Each structure stands twice: as C-alpha cells, then as structure tokens.
Amino acid sequence: xxxxxxxPLLNRRFRMQYEPAQQAHVLLYxxxxxxxxxxxxxxxxxxxxxxxIDEIIAQLEAAFDTTGLRDDVLGMLSxxxxxxxxx
Amino acid sequence: xxxxxxxxxxxxLAELTYRCPLHCAFCYNPLDYAAVRDELDxxxxxxxxxxxxxMGAVQLGFSGxxxxxxxxxxxxxxxxxxxxFYTNLITSGVGLTETRIAALKEAGLDHxxxxxxxxxxxxxxxxxxxxxxxxxxxxxxxxxxxxYPMVMNCVLHRHNLPHVDKIIDMALELDAEYLELANxxxxxxxxxxxxxxxxxxxxxxQAEQVVNEYRxxxxxxxxxxxxxxxxxxxxxxxxxxxxxxxxxxxxxxGAALPCHNARSLPGLSLPSVKDASLRWIWEDSxxxxxxxxxxxxxxxCRSCPEKEKDFGGCRCQAYMLANDASAADPVCAKSPQRxxxxxxxxQAAHPEKREVRAEAILFRTDANSRQLCQPxxxxxxxxxxxxxxxx
Numbered sequence: 306x307x308x309x310x311x312x313p314l315l316n317r318r319f320r321m322q323y324e325p326a327q328q329a330h331v332l333l334y335x336x337x338x339x340x341x342x343x344x345x346x347x348x349x350x351x352x353x354x355x356x357x358i359d360e361i362i363a364q365l366e367a368a369f370d371t372t373g374l375r376d377d378v379l380g381m382l383s384x385x386x387x388x389x390x391x392x
Numbered sequence: 393x394x395x396x397x398x399x400x401x402x403x404x405l406a407e408l409t410y411r412c413p414l415h416c417a418f419c420y421n422p423l424d425y426a427a428v429r430d431e432l433d434x435x436x437x438x439x440x441x442x443x444x445x446x447m448g449a450v451q452l453g454f455s456g457x458x459x460x461x462x463x464x465x466x467x468x469x470x471x472x473x474x475x476x477f478y479t480n481l482i483t484s485g486v487g488l489t490e491t492r493i494a495a496l497k498e499a500g501l502d503h504x505x506x507x508x509x510x511x512x513x514x515x516x517x518x519x520x521x522x523x524x525x526x527x528x529x530x531x532x533x534x535x536x537x538x539x540y541p542m543v544m545n546c547v548l549h550r551h552n553l554p555h556v557d558k559i560i561d562m563a564l565e566l567d568a569e570y571l572e573l574a575n576x577x578x579x580x581x582x583x584x585x586x587x588x589x590x591x592x593x594x595x596x597x598q599a600e601q602v603v604n605e606y607r608x609x610x611x612x613x614x615x616x617x618x619x620x621x622x623x624x625x626x627x628x629x630x631x632x633x634x635x636x637x638x639x640x641x642x643x644x645x646g647a648a649l650p651c652h653n654a655r656s657l658p659g660l661s662l663p664s665v666k667d668a669s670l671r672w673i674w675e676d677s678x679x680x681x682x683x684x685x686x687x688x689x690x691x692x693c694r695s696c697p698e699k700e701k702d703f704g705g706c707r708c709q710a711y712m713l714a715n716d717a718s719a720a721d722p723v724c725a726k727s728p729q730r731x732x733x734x735x736x737x738x739q740a741a742h743p744e745k746r747e748v749r750a751e752a753i754l755f756r757t758d759a760n761s762r763q764l765c766q767p768x769x770x771x772x773x774x775x776x777x778x779x780x781x782x783x
Contacts, residue, residue, distance in 0.1 A: 318541050318569070320478060320502070322476065324448065324450055325448075326400050326447065326448025327400075327448065331450065333450065333451070333478035333502075334478075334503075334541070335480060335502075335503040335505065335541050335543050335569075335570060336403075336451060336453065336480055336503075336505070336543070337451070338402060338450060338451060338478075389612055
C-alpha cells in the first residue's frame with residue numbers, strides 16, 4: 306500500500322456532483338458513476354490539494370461537532386487512493 | 393412487480409444517427425437500419441435530454457452510427473453539459489477534426505471513446521471496410537492534446553484475439569487511460585457474421601492470460617477491461633443490469649429502447665419519444681415493463697438463487713437462440729437450450745464440420761441493409777449477400 310498523499314487532491318479525471326434524484330453526491334468518470342455516502346462525500350469535498358490530512362480531519366470534526374474521526378477518514382482516503390479518486 | 397416507481401434511467405444513450413462512414417462486420421446496429429429515416433432534430437434531442445435529466449439520468453452517451461455526421465453535435469453536447477450530464481462521445485474518429493474537437497471541448501464534452509478495429513492497418517481497414525487506421529492514430533493524438541480522458545475500444549473476435557498483446561501495446565503508446573477489449577457480442581451484423589467472428593475457446597483463454605500478464609505489469613497506467621465472450625461462460629451476463637433498470641437508449645428516429653438490440657424482438661411495440669413523454673415511456677410503457685423485475689421469468693430462472701445477479705441474462709439472445717424472449721438466456725448452463733450455444737462453440741473449433749458454410753463476410757453497408765430490409769424471402773437474400781468479400 307502506498308503512503309497517502311500529504312495534501313490529497315481529487316483526481317481531475319473524476320467529477321463530483323450532487324444528484325437530487327439520488328439524494329447523494331456521485332463521482333462521474335467515463336461511462337461510470339459511483340454513489341458516495343455522506344461521509345465519503347464530505348471527505349472528498351475537502352480534498353482540494355491545499356489542505357493536509359490533519360487539516361481535513363480538523364475541518365470535519367469542527368463541521369460535525371465531534372472528535373475521533375481520524376481512523377474513519379484515513380480508511381476512506383486509503384480506499385479513495387486505491388480507486389485512484391485522489392492523488 | 394412493485395407499485396413503486398422504478399429507479400431512474402441513469403444511463404441515457406442517444407443514438408443520434410445510423411449513418412456511419414465505417415462498415416464494420418460486427419456492428420450491433422439493426423440489419424435493416426437503412427429503413428429508419430426521419431432522425432430526431434436538434435429540438436427533439438434537447439427535449440429527450442431535458443426529460444431524462446429531470447428523471448435523474450446522469451451519464452449520457454452520444455453514439456450511432458457515427459455521431460460526428462450530425463452537424464449539431466456541438467449544440468447537443470453544450471445543452472447536455474448545461475443540464476449537468478457527464479457527456480461521452482462514442483466515435484470511430486472519422487470526422488473528428490481539430491476544429492471540431494476544440495469546439496466540443498468548449499461545449500463541455502467530458503470524454504471521448506475511440507474505437508479501433510485492430511492494431512494493424514490491414515485488419516483494421518479490412519474489418520471496417522475502410523481506410524481509417526492512420527486517421528484514428530491522428531485522432532488519438534488530438535484527444536490527448538485537448539486533454540480528454542481517452543477510452544480506446546477494440547472489438548475482439550477470432551481474427552484479432554491472437555494479437556491482443558499488440559492491441560494493448562498500441563493503447564499504451566497512444567496513452568489511453570482505459571482500454572476496453574470487448575469480445576464480440578452476437579447481435580445485428582455480428583450475428584449475421586457469427587461464423588466469421590466466433591473465436592475458439594483456446595483463443596479466448598490465451599488472450600485472457602495475456603491481458604492478466606499486462607495488468608500485473610502496467611498497474612494503473614491504463615485500465616484494461618476485458619469483456620468476456622458470454623458464449624464461453626456458464627452463466628449469462630447481467631444484460632443492461634436488468635431490463636428497464638438503469639439503461640435507456642433512444643434510436644435515431646426516436647424509438648425508445650430498453651436495450652441496444654430491442655428492435656429485433658418481435659411483437660415488442662417500442663414507444664417513441666415523438667409520441668410520449670420519457671417519464672411515461674420509462675415508468676409506464678408496456679415495452680419497458682415487459683421484462684422488468686422477475687414476474688415474467690420461467691423456470692429455471694424463476695426459482696434460481698442467481699436471478700437477482702444476472703436477471704436471467706439477455707432477452708434478445710434468448711429470442712435468437714431459444715426462439716423465446718422470456719426463456720433463460722441459453723448461455724446459462726441451466727438453460728435447456730444450452731446445447732445450441734455448445735453447437736456454435738463446436739463449429740468455431742471445427743469449421744470443417746459446419747453444416748451450412750457461409751464463407752462470405754457481410755459488411756454493414758447501406759446497400760446490404762436495404763437488401764435485408766425486404767421482408768420477403770430473407771433466406772434467399774442471406775444466401776447471396778450483396779457486396780461481400782471472402783475472408
């Protein structure tokens with residue numbers, strides 16, 4: 306397994322958008338679609354190439370007024386990296 | 393059947409035209425495409441896209457025929473982009489000049505899928521009955537220059553399976569991000585040319601092995617999708633992910649199709665977008681409900697634990713091979729008609745033992761299509777096809 310990028314960036318080959326009909330964010334790519342659950346979408350939204358992983362975790366914990374998200378976020382980012390969604 | 397409205401048609405395929413500069417022997421378009429006239433106009437396609445998007449469609453393919461022969465393609469792409477679709481252009485590349493590729497980028501086109509017939513000029517040009525190979529290589533370079541993700545698509549059959557390695561090398565050289573190695577599916581012109589195209593089991597397994605070796609070597613650099621030829625499987629493909637489940641195609645004349653090949657099913661009255669709203673077509677039309685869910689199934693599908701997985705396979709294949717569109721797909725080992733698939737496989741391995749020898753390949757041309765349009769005496773027509781070549 307590769308190390309996670311320092312400042313993850315959504316791969317420009319994927320387009321993320323909110324789909325009202327599915328009440329979910331989706332990732333779109335050539336002839337394909339992945340429906341994201343809410344937490345995956347919240348994480349990926351923050352993968353803008355400028356925020357570090359620590360900053361993303363802090364942003365999420367502030368936004369949802371909670372703590373202890375680190376493991377979930379790292380797990381999701383590993384999955385995203387495996388799928389080539391982030392770089 | 394549940395009373396709830398079906399989930400949306402996420403994948404809208406706009407078959408803009410049946411006109412095509414290529415004459416591929418494995419085209420899935422209907423044999424009698426030449427009888428289809430009166431293409432939807434720009435406004436008609438705008439309405440289809442708008443209604444589909446309102447229902448939740450999100451992937452949009454522009455296909456055909458060759459979609460580039462429509463001079464309003466840029467307008468259609470721009471409108472699709474404005475509506476929020478992810479737009480895919482599925483093209484032979486013929487007609488994709490730098491002017492047009494720049495205009496399509498400007499209009500918001502997301503992705504271009506470029507078809508190749510083979511890695512060699514000779515076979516590419518022969519199987520598409522044109523001289524297009526060099527042009528396709530130029531188009532591939534333009535696709536990269538304008539920063540589109542590129543999916544290369546190559547249809548596989550007995551003549552090019554032995555050099556699948558060269559095809560992969562070409563995709564790597566052209567910097568494709570995905571390569572679809574799509575084994576021929578036998579519909580339309582491909583079914584007509586089945587004896588010419590059907591590979592042997594050995595060819596398929598060897599090609600699969602080559603693909604796996606490349607995958608291990610190249611990693612994420614180019615994703616290789618190997619679409620297995622279903623005749624060599626013992627379970628059917630989950631055709632269309634289920635009838636009326638996610639896929640909606642609109643043919644050039646406005647006929648709404650639950651699958652690419654639905655025109656070939658007898659007795660299926662296809663609704664037209666010229667007469668009805670897309671929502672009615674998708675949710676309420678008899679055609680889209682005919683094989684939706686599982687209440688239409690017979691045995692062995694009805695009680696099969698795998699029916700949620702493959703939905704009984706392909707209705708068109710069931711009709712073609714079992715003469716019953718609601719039968720189990722004969723590809724399935726549980727189908728009582730599996731012997732018909734086995735017979736085709738046997739003939740592919742032993743061409744000398746064929747009962748009927750149809751040595752001529754029938755190219756997809758307007759002239760051949762017009763001949764096949766004539767309903768009377770089709771068997772006689774097939775016995776002496778128009779412009780045919782010996783392979």
